[in-house]
Amino acid sequence: MTGSGPRAGVDRWLPVLRPARRARRLRLVCLPYAGGSPDLFRPWADQLDHEVELLALRLPGRGVRLREPLYDSWEPLVEDVFAALVEAGVAAEPHAFFGHSFGARLAYELADRAAREFPGATRRLFVSGSRSPEHPQHRPLLHEMAPDAYLDAVRAMGGTPAEVLDDPAVMRLFLPTMRAEMRLAEIWSRPPGQPRLDVPITAMYGRDDPVDGRAATAGWRRHSLRPSELLELPGGHFFLDTHRDLLLATINARLVSTA
């Protein structure tokens, strides 16, 4: 991982965090939680299977895209991210998606789209810390809360260090992005009777997640035509940060068997 240099459009959307070290078997596209940056997945570089290329999505509102307008509806979001995947040459070649929370919902939408346009290219869908499409959203809705109550709710969820939450200048930058994406996560719904994806699904939840725990995530298995699974991991909503080693071992085992 060397310096940045001039950044192409593809790099802006989908930075490669780690190339495959030998012949590339597939690409893993990581989709962060609301307000999260692709850098969240940089620590995965050391542990992810060496034959897998690691990429992550950078949406507007963070990093070099800090000042770009945020998405406020799903359709253009999915449209634009999918176009970026096509442009990067990712959509047509073997790949898997990993998404957490808001990112898991987006991963499902992208896998659905890819299944129609590039059948068979998506080898596995990892959905982590997210309700299944038909499961009702937990109430009260965070994105409708007044600013102070919203900040308290974000603090209670964990995942954001207190030092960051207590820094008004930094939170002023992060909050609009976080809130816009939490809103999208909360309003996300799919009419019942969706066709099942021809993609194996691995759904994961944190044992102590009060919102997106077992009950909210159990329905994911019904969204695939292929053998799928529901896994419980230790930790709360942010088990992907607190139990990274176990999560990576889980992901690697499935990517190796997904040749």
Added chain:
Amino acid sequence: MSNPTTGTDRPDAQALQEWVSDACRGLGLDLPDPENDFFESGGTSLTAIRLISRAEEVFGEDALPPEDLFAHSTVREIAAAIDRNTRS
């Protein structure tokens, strides 16, 4: 890259870049080269806040506004932001 400094007492661009590299090392991040990127090198929002307060201690209030660091994060860009924001 021309030297962006103008005053006589100001550290030149290279010295500022070295300060940024040193400050990052103090945070446990290795960015020896001006083109190294803070977030690509393991920087997080937490270490970013610490770098911002370190810059304020040394160069004064608002020396490194978060919107500059989060959007432009190579050593060269961070040094240029400090230079720009502390020019009187």
